[in-house]
Amino acid sequence: xxxxxxxxxxxxxxxxxxxxxxxxxxxxxxxxxxxxxxxxxxxxxxxxxxxxxxxxxxxxxxxxxxxxxxxxxxxxxxxxxxxxxxxxxxxxxxxxxxxxxxxxxxxxxxxxxxxxxxxxxxxxxxxxxxxxxxxxxxxxxxxxxxxxxxxxxxxxxxxxxxxxxxxxxxxxxxxxxxxxxxxxxxxxxxxxxxxxxxxxxxxxxxxxxxxxxxxxxxxxxxxxxxxxxxxxxxxxxxxxxxxxxxxxxxxxxxxxxxxxxxxxxxxxxxxxxxxxxxxxxxxxxxxxxxxxxxx
Numbered sequence: 001x002x003x004x005x006x007x008x009x010x011x012x013x014x015x016x017x018x019x020x021x022x023x024x025x026x027x028x029x030x031x032x033x034x035x036x037x038x039x040x041x042x043x044x045x046x047x048x049x050x051x052x053x054x055x056x057x058x059x060x061x062x063x064x065x066x067x068x069x070x071x072x073x074x075x076x077x078x079x080x081x082x083x084x085x086x087x088x089x090x091x092x093x094x095x096x097x098x099x100x101x102x103x104x105x106x107x108x109x110x111x112x113x114x115x116x117x118x119x120x121x122x123x124x125x126x127x128x129x130x131x132x133x134x135x136x137x138x139x140x141x142x143x144x145x146x147x148x149x150x151x152x153x154x155x156x157x158x159x160x161x162x163x164x165x166x167x168x169x170x171x172x173x174x175x176x177x178x179x180x181x182x183x184x185x186x187x188x189x190x191x192x193x194x195x196x197x198x199x200x201x202x203x204x205x206x207x208x209x210x211x212x213x214x215x216x217x218x219x220x221x222x223x224x225x226x227x228x229x230x231x232x233x234x235x236x237x238x239x240x241x242x243x244x245x246x247x248x249x250x251x252x253x254x255x256x257x258x259x260x261x262x263x264x265x266x267x268x269x270x271x272x273x274x275x276x277x278x279x280x281x282x283x284x285x286x287x288x289x290x291x292x293x294x295x
Contacts, residue, residue: 003031006027007024007027009061009065010026010027010064011023011024013066013070014251015065015066015070015291015293016065016066027064030064031064034053034055039054040052040053041053041054042127043063045062045063045099046066046067046077046099046103046288046290047102047103047104048102048103049098049099049102049128050098050102050124050128051063051095051098052120052123052124057093057120057155057156058093058155058156059092059094059095059156066290069266069268070251071248071249071250071251071270072191072218072249072266072270073095073099074249074252074295075249075251075270075282076096076100076104077103077104077251077285077288078282078288079278079282079285080100080104080106080188080189081104081105081106082104082105082106083106083107084106084107084188085107085185085187085213086100086101086108086109086189087108087111087178087182087185087187087189087190087191088100088108088109088110089111089178089192089193089194089201090112090191090192090193090195091110091111091112092112092117092121092156092193093121093123093124094110094112094124094125095124097110097121097125097130097134098124098125098128100189101130101133101134102129103288107134108130108133108134109134109181109182109185109187110125110135110136110137111137111141111181112136113138113139113140113173114150114152114158114171114173115138117158118136122136137181139174139175139176139181140160140173140175140176140194140197141176141194141200141201141204142160142176142177142204143177143203143204144175144204145175145176145177146175147173147174148161148172149167149172149173150170150172152169152170152171153168153169158195159195159196159224159227160195160197160228162228163228165227176204177204177205178190178201178204178205178208179204179205179206179207179208180204182208186211186213187208187211187213187214188213188214188215188216189215189216189217189218190208190216190217190219191217191218192218192219192220193218193220193268195224196224196225196226196228197225198219198225198230198235199225199228199230199234199238200228200230202238202239209238209244210242214273215273215274216271216272216273216278217244217271218269218271219239219268219269219270219271220267220268221235221236221262221268222267232262236262239271243273244272244273245258245271245273246258246261246262246263247270247271248263248269248270249282251295254282254283256275256278256279256282
C-alpha cells in the first residue's frame, strides 16, 4: 500500500504530472537502485545543494520528485534572498534548511530535538558547507523552558509525548522558546512543523511574531494538535492577531491565493504579513530549474 501511495504522489506531483509514465518509471528505478545499493547516498539537488539520503527516510521524496512539498518549497525558493534569516522548527534531516540556506543562500537556525535525527541534520549541513551559516539546535521548543519527553521511533513524525501515550523508547529533551532562541535575531521566514505541538511553539514566540522582519510563516496544521487537546482555531487566531493572513502559493505561475482558514488540501498553511511586498519579492525572484522544469 505504501508503494501504491507513493506512485500516486509521484504521478500527480506538479513537476511530474505532465508525463506520468516517465515519473512512475523514474520512481521505480530510484526504488530499485537504492535497495540494491543499500547504505546512504549523496544526491545533487537544487542549485548545487546536496542531500544525504538513506532508504526509507522521508527526505528521500525530494530526490524522486525534485522537491517534495512543491507549493511551500517553491515559495522558499522565490521569496528568500541571500542573507535573509530562515528558521526551521522541526527540521528533521534538514531538507527545508538545505533548500533555504544552500540552494538560496539564506542564513538559518534549525531546531531538531531528537538526537539521532539531529545528527542527520548536522550531516546535511556539513555536506553543504553550512557550518557557521546555519545554527543547529538539539532542543525542543514550546511555551516555556523546561524538559519534555519525545518519541524516537517514528521517523519524521516523532513528537512530544502526549498524556497517556505509550512511552517505550521515549527520551527527555531540553525545551526552550523561540523568543529566547531568537532574541537577537530578525527572521524573515519561519517554518514550524512539530507534529501537533505548533500551538505551544507559537505561544512561546510572541516577541518573534512581532518582529517587522518576519513576513512569512509556514505552519503545519493537520489536526495532530488534538492529541494534546489543542484546537487549530487558536493557532489561526493567534496568527491573525499578529497581522498574518492565510494563503497558498502556486510556484509555476508565482500566484498567491488567499484562503479563508487553514489549507484544506495540505498539511501546511502559509501565513503572510505585508502581502504586497511579498508578492513583489516573488515576481522579482530569479527562475529556478528542477528536473528540467523552469519556474
